[in-house]
């Protein structure tokens with residue numbers, strides 16, 4: 001990766017913000033241990049729930065002598081943030097606090113996270129390191145189409161972009177017509193939004209007769225905040241000619257900028273000098289060695305606002321054991337295309353929406369718009385997948401259309417082993433994303 | 449004679465066909481002939497209209513999946529055996545009929561059939577013989 005002439009005084013092609021990415025592993029582990037100890041002590045002093053749980057387990061901060069001692073500590077979950085709403089897990093005073101972020105989740109009370117100025121700086125650092133890794137620099141025009149506000153997406157990428165010296169266009173979400181117009185007129189080179197909202201933007205561009213390759217300067221997409229598959233990435237790249245980068249983050253830990261993919265696409269490098277990852281078996285809660293798939297758990301070893309110790313993300317992934325050819329020492333996790341919360345049980349089989357997406361998008365000429373509909377009668381569950389027919393895929397021939405439907409069915413069936421009913425629907429008829437998309441409609445009666 | 453036909457994808461959902469007709473009516477496009485081929489899951493509406501480019505533009509803008517296809521129209525001789533004669537011509541030319549539908553032109557003339565053949569050009573040649 002070579003950066004253009006805004007050359008750095010040491011002549012290095014690496015952006016200064018990326019220097020930590022290459023920290024030798026021994027130094028990284030020493031730094032992590034140092035920060036972990038400090039964070040545990042801090043949380044023990046300041047967060048009563050954490051202290052109480054430690055006491056129940058008979059653990060004290062002095063027991064943390066090595067990184068693997070982290071397994072002595074109690075876990076935390078989203079429900080804790082909800083139960084302790086609004087600020088029970090908060091460690092900072094209002095004087096120390098710089099900004100709140102909240103997320104509603106799907107049901108019930110929201111969760112509130114406090115950030116000190118240092119926390120905001122750490123988060124910005126994470127977002128900047130992602131952008132630098134994607135090859136984005138001060139010459140780029142960054143359109144931030146994530147929602148601004150309580151949600152971390154907008155402000156996270158905003159400050160990341162400003163930190164990199166980008167010209168930031170803070171469109172936030174919505175008003176897709178104007179998004180496309182501004183993108184073209186201002187020569188936007190990079191856009192940050194959810195992948196489903198980018199599909200919406202692609203639709204709108206098509207409608208306006210805007211060809212990404214011909215009429216825009218867009219080269220980078222920074223997509224996250226919802227699970228998406230490699231197949232979706234390939235589809236977006238093929239249709240628009242941009243590079244679709246993956247960014248990971250969550251409000252409970254920071255926001256977008258916790259992890260991202262490098263040009264080798266081995267997975268996502270985690271900025272583990274701030275966000276210490278573990279993989280655990282979600283059943284036994286035992287830590288799993290690198291290389292094994294389990295639930296991702298984070299400890300915020302730099303945060304003081306709301307320090308999260310062993311926070312269970314509900315995301316399923318694994319930490320890779322092999323070194324990434326890019327030279328970064330920060331560990332790589334597989335991209336997250338499945339969240340344990342999203343798992344559907346259909347006819348007794350565990351199915352992730354990402355598996356269905358992967359199947360669908362393996363069929364050329366199928367639109368990336370789909371909806372999974374589950375309903376039940378007295379005796380059986382109905383499992384339907386609605387797929388939009390593209391203008392290009394439509395032919396006058398009934399047999400050819402039936403064939404397309406059969407191909408979609410086979411592709412999905414080969415992955416999940418179930419036979420859904422595939423319904424072809426007209427272009428533009430399925431709901432579009434204004435931010436995070438809801439692709440599963442589950443009308444089944446509960447308790448089945 | 450070869451004419452242009454418009455094919456439109458329709459879901460099996462009430463009101464889709466009406467929506468197509470309404471969209472065309474709003475732009476004052478007349479539908480000269482129409483046929484609906486449907487399966488259990490979806491349908492294809494095929495139409496011949498008086499203003500072909502306008503119809504395609506209107507339907508595409510309304511978000512429908514639209515395809516233009518060429519079809520052959522043939523007048524059926526108005527006597528017993530007229531239809532059989534026509535079919536025999538196509539048979540001997542070795543062309544298959546993919547689908548066909550009829551319409552009656554408003555001028556009170558003979559019934560006209562619309563055909564889509566495996567090979568339209570060959571079928572047309574057979575008609576001219």
Ligand SMILES: [Zn+2]
Nearest residue numbers: 262324326328
């Ligand atoms: Zn790498």
